[in-house]
Amino acid sequence: MTGLRELQRQRLHEAISAAAIALFLERGFDEVPVTEVCAAAGVSKPTLFKYFPTKEDLVLHRIADHQGEAARVVRGRAPGRSPVDALRRHFLDGLARHDPVTGLNDRPEVVAYHRLVFSTPSLVARLFHHMAEDERELAAALAETLDGLTAGLLAGQVLAAQRVLARRTWQLLADGAPLREVEPEAVRAAEHAFALLAAQLDVPPPAP
Template sequence: MTGLRELQRQRVHEAISTAAITLFLEHGFDEVSVAQVAAAAGVSKPTLFKYFATKEDLVLHRIADHLGESARVVRERAPGERPVEALRRHFLDGLARHDPITGLNDDPEVVAYHRMVFFEAPSLLGRLHQHMARDEEALAGALAETADELTARLLAGQVVATQRVLARRNWQLLADGRPMAEVEVEAVRAAEQGFGMLTA
């Protein structure tokens, strides 16, 4: 059961994040200061930094929430299920849910969020690559439980790259104005192709 203190912490965390992303999408990431975010969220600047280590993390925590997810999928897969098959199934489930992490979500704010991260603020992309490196390391650790270290590291790198390419492709198709239903069909086909290559 979540205590009152933890609930309050979650509320403040969400309030800061919401204020930050609203301001960044409206004015641009580089045009908004941390002080402005803190004021909009109704907290002090020191309090903000207790929740978010960097300005970039105000944006990327929504992606960072998925850190370690691939490693968990591998470790919690069904008996007899191969790691790549478990990861494929998980990604396809994300597409079916239109999980923003897969890029297959046409909510205008989600589309604008991806544009900001990938094209409008180089510091965000740099920080994202740090998160992805940590995710790759965690996945390699999970894969190493059933494979040699080199195989685990090579496969982890390929999985993370495949997920990134697929998600960015989905976002780009939606950003180009393609209908969601049409993009979803292509996204599933592309995921099958990508994970099929990993299996091979």
């Protein structure tokens, strides 16, 4: 059960981020100084950086909340289910519930959020930092049943595939395609991507 202090911490964390994102969406990430975010959120600069190590984390914590998710999916998969199939099922479930992290969400604020992330170089760079952490965790989970090299290669390919799928789906929505048309295409693309990943595991390595 979440204690009162932890609940207050979570609320302040979300309030600071919400104030920051509202300013960034209005004027641009690079145009809003941290001091202005502090004033809008009613916190000091040391308090802000206690909750968010970098300015970029004010935006990306919503994505970073999924940190380690792929590794947890692999470790928690049902007996007999392959890691790739478990990750495939998890991604398809995310599409079905229109999880913003899959790109398949047409709420204006979500589309605008993704546009902010993808159009800001420092946010893209920080996003890749989070992905590198996620890749290491996924590789470690996969290495429990695969050799280390295969686990590392597969981890990188899975996360790259999910990133490409999410950005592709978001771009279709951002370009004005209706959700009802984008959703089946997003599912088809995901099935295709994970089929390619699964097929690679069945290909023997080249002779030395």
